[in-house]
Amino acid sequence: MIRVLVIRLSSLGDIILTTPVIQALRQSFTDLTINYLVHERFGPLVDHFDPPPDNVILFPPVVGAAELPAFARSLAQADYDLVIDLHNSLRSKVIRRYFPTAELRIYKKPRFKRWLLFYLWLNRFDPEFSVVSEYLRYAEFSALEGEHCPRLFFDIxxxxxxxxxxxxxxxxxxxxxxxxxxxxxxxxxxxxxxxxxxxxxxxxxxxxxxxxxxxxxxxxxxxxxxxxxxxxxxxxxxxxxxxxxxxxxxxxxxxxxxxxxxxxxxxxxxxxxxxxxxxxxxxxxxxxxxxxxxxxxxxxxxxxxxxxxxxxxxxxxxxxxxxxxxxxxxxxxxxx
CATH class of the missing domain: 3.40.50.2000 (Glycogen Phosphorylase B;)
Known part of the structure; x- marks a missing residue:
């Protein structure tokens, strides 16, 4: 059994764009458990992923810098084999330090390219740039066949x-x-x-x-x-x-x-x-x-x-x- 933790704390649109990574995990492994760490206010959204993760872990709004290490240690007790950080924020960086034996796959934000674009008007992005494709690339699933689009479901x-x-x-x-x-x-x-x-x-x-x-x-x-x-x-x-x-x-x-x-x-x-x-x-x-x-x-x-x-x-x-x-x-x- 492979135990996977996916991290994306916020925001609404960005969380939705991570759903293809869950699709890719289900397609790549037959025997795995996927836990998804998200800010508490977005928990109801992850429940509607298609396909859904096995468990949704809520990041409480009261967790500040002082409480973050204790929260991360409690997460680490699950002994994950793979941690996919699709947020790569200061908080997620602190959290993933508590998984020394897990394989880490980390989304790298194109900050420098965006700085060039916003302040020097130099566009170094590929014309087909897509955040979904970047999530899949850094999660190491970009070679999978088929088109992976964001998907949610809601009971009729x-x-x-x-x-x-x-x-x-x-x-x-x-x-x-x-x-x-x-x-x-x-x-x-x-x-x-x-x-x-x-x-x-x-x-x-x-x-x-x-x-x-x-x-x-x-x-x-x-x-x-x-x-x-x-x-x-x-x-x-x-x-x-x-x-x-x-x-x-x-x-x-x-x-x-x-x-x-x-x-x-x-x-x-x-x-x-x-x-x-x-x-x-x-x-x-x-x-x-x-x-x-x-x-x-x-x-x-x-x-x-x-x-x-x-x-x-x-x-x-x-x-x-x-x-x-x-x-x-x-x-x-x-x-x-």
Whole structure:
């Protein structure tokens, strides 16, 4: 029996992109146990991996620098044969020091290439760069046959029950307009214009997903036709959001974790990219998904959209028209 520990503590989208490594482990070994270490707030997500790990180990939010060694020692009691660190953060580096006899496979972040790209505008990335491919390469599974895409599952009956609590039937459109950093969000006026044109002439519902801080959802909901919009901003936990996504026809939004989750659940996406790009891990994986982005000398400018735009206007987002995005939405809705 081979005992494997996979480490990726955060964040939502990055954790989803590790699912092909679990697929590769199952494909490569017949007799193994996979434990997955993740931050406590993302534990419900790992339960929906397809295929799932055998056990999910939750990293408590209260573990600081003083408590980390004791936590790592408790992990080491499992005597793992293989530790795959797909985070390579300060905390994961400390943790893996407590596995001296285990084989270590460590994801190397392309920090220097990204620095060149963000600050000198020199792109040294392969045109086909993919974070999923990098995870597989450093986990030493890149030679495996077949395409490994992020995959999640959600029980059909459980999803139906959750959606019924929100008054949702199957076949609605989901929009995730917010983002962890406001620089990644397409302007609210453009979402309003697009849905104002679309919703009155269709029978579909629009569902807005976001956290309590995503006030953009409130602006959009207030501007649209009553009865056509269900604003679930701050109303869902991660489990409920996954259920809502799993029964939708399409998800529209920025490079955010819930858009990646929708794709991994088999739902096509229309992804609107501003300050992030393929080189930062922002890309789609569903074969029917569409990406909208503008080629600019200043883009991408940061890994996750945290950096404030240093130009007069944020051209990477205002350069994406309502017509372009609406055309993709109409086309994909027609296919589903």
């Amino acid at each position: 009956d459980a999803a139906r029950e959750i959606c019924q609590r929100f008054g949702l039937d199957q076949g609605y459109l989901v929009c995730v307009p917010g983002a962890a950093w406001p620089q990644k969000s397409w302007p609210k006026e453009r979402y309003i214009e697009m849905f104002s044109q679309r919703l009155p002439s269709s029978s579909e519902q629009l569902v807005l997903l976001g956290g309590p801080q995503d006030t953009i959802c409130d602006y959009i909901a207030a501007a649209l036709q009553p009865g056509k919009v269900v604003n679930l901003k701050g109303e869902t936990g991660l489990q409920e959001a996954l259920a809502v996504l799993s029964r939708s026809r399409l998800v529209v939004g920025s490079n955010t974790g819930l858009v990646h989750a929708g794709e991994a659940l088999g739902i096509p996406a229309v992804m609107i990219l501003g300050p992030t790009s393929r080189e930062t891990g922002a890309r789609t994986h569903h074969p029917d998904s569409r990406v909208h982005e503008v080629k600019l000398w200043c883009r991408p400018c940061s890994q996750n959209g945290r950096r404030r735009c240093y130009r007069r206007k944020q051209y990477c987002l205002i350069g994406i028209s309502v017509h372009q995005v609406a055309e993709s939405v109409t086309s994909l809705i027609g296919q589903t």
